[in-house]
Each structure stands twice: as C-alpha cells, then as structure tokens.
Amino acid sequence: MTTTAARPASIGAPRYSETMPCEPESARRARLLISAALNAWAIGDLADTATLIVSELVGNSVQHTSCRLLRVIVSRPSPHRVKIAVIDKARTIPAMTSPADDAEQGRGLFLIDVLSDRWGCDRHPWGKTLWAELEAPRAVTAPASRS
Template identity: 35%
Template sequence: MTGATAGVAETAPVARPSYRANHVARHTAPATARHGVARTLKTWGLEHMADTAELLVSELVTNAITHTTSRTVGVAVTCPVESTIRIVVMDTDRSELPPPEAGGDEESGRGLLLVDKLSDRWGVERVATGKRVWCDLDTRRVAL
C-alpha cells in the first residue's frame, strides 16, 4: 500500500452540502426561496434552524427584488464549516446597498436590521456580475 499505513483505509474528504437556485425577480421569489431553504435544512438534519433561515432568505430576496434592477436572484445555502450555515443572495445590480436603518413609523426598511439581529455575521461583497449579500447562522444556537 503506498501512502497509507497497512490496515488503515484512506478516505476521501467529504464535500460539505450546498443548495443553489435562481429565481425570477418577482413577488413569488421569496416564498419559493424559503421553501427551498427549509427543505434543504430538513434534509441536512437542521430543522431547528429553518424558521430563522427562512426569515433571513426571505428578507434578502425581497431586498434584491425591491431595491435592484435584477431580473434574477440567486440563492445559495452552504455549510462552510461544520457549525455554520451560510445563506447567500446574489443579484446583478451594481448600485450601493443602503445602510440597515428604518425610521420609527416606517413600514418598510427593516429587512437588513432583521438580518443584523438574527444572523451571527453578515456582509455584502461586490462580484463581477453584481453583488452578493450573505449571512451566517451558528447551528449550535437555540432556535427562535
């Protein structure tokens, strides 16, 4: 046996799971994204994270549809490390992202405030095709 100790089997690295989908930028996209994320987390045995993840993806997809000129919105969910779920929403708009704030009586503008409060970390990255807004959830946390 070359490169391995006799009697010890070599194992290939296990790929982390991921989910990816593209949605037409219309009013049905947040619900479709929520369902896809919930199914994915259930498959991964992370049902306890589904409510929070669904709310986060819904807010991010809604923002992409409402505040950009994108015709499609991409959604990805990955586990970059064992105890973290990363939700990523991608759009093709190159405009600046507004800060997460809303006035006292405003009915909208609270999406990024929710993302900030409910996720463990979040950020925005410019990419060649537009921007990517992401948030991380620690899978060890207690559900909402």
C-alpha cells in the first residue's frame, strides 16, 4: 500500500491533502486529517460536522467506485469557509436518493446536504471531485476600550 503523508499547500488557499487507498479504513485517516487541519486553523469546533461529512464523502467513493486511490483535501477558500473534498477517478456522478425508512444505506448525500452550507460535484476528464463547504466561525473581536 502506497500513501503520501498529509501536507500543507505551499501556495494559494491554506489546505492539507492526503492520498489514501479507496477502502473503508481510509475514512478514519480522512477524519484525522480533517481534525488536524481544523485544529491548526483554530476552528476545531467544526470537527464533529466536518468529520461526519468526510466520512460520507469517502464512503461514497469506496462504495460506488472501483478506484484504487482517492485524495482527501481540506482547504480554506476564504477566511470564513472550509471546503472538504474527495477526489477519485470514477466518472459517475452521485445522485441523492430517497431510501426507505428501514434502509441501512443511501443517506450519505442527504446527510451532506443537511450538514453543509453547500455541496457539489465537479467533473474532470479523468474523474470527479465531490465536495462540501462549511461556514467557519468568524473571529470574535473585543470592543475597543475607551480611555
């Protein structure tokens, strides 16, 4: 199994990424990557929601593609946004379904839709990027003191 270590981007928006095997165990590694990045950016309070989202994104790739590898990216496209993305080489675009009440699967995109501010899928000639964005908390500034 060949993987690369998580690494920060050297230019552009702040981000961390890691290539992982397209297997269920990678969801745990993806959650650790997301948590580490959010804590590095001092917005760890988004970790519960963000790790659930990345679990669902990774699960979608694992379950619905035959890809060997996937790439997880967490970025800050703006100071108030966090983008979580999973890239694979499958060209099939996922569709949100309405599973039966007793179904054990089929709710991943529904959860992503509910938990994120927005989400989508970008097609590429070689595959796709499934992503979700969250609003990062705005920094609280103390009022200026009067002298």
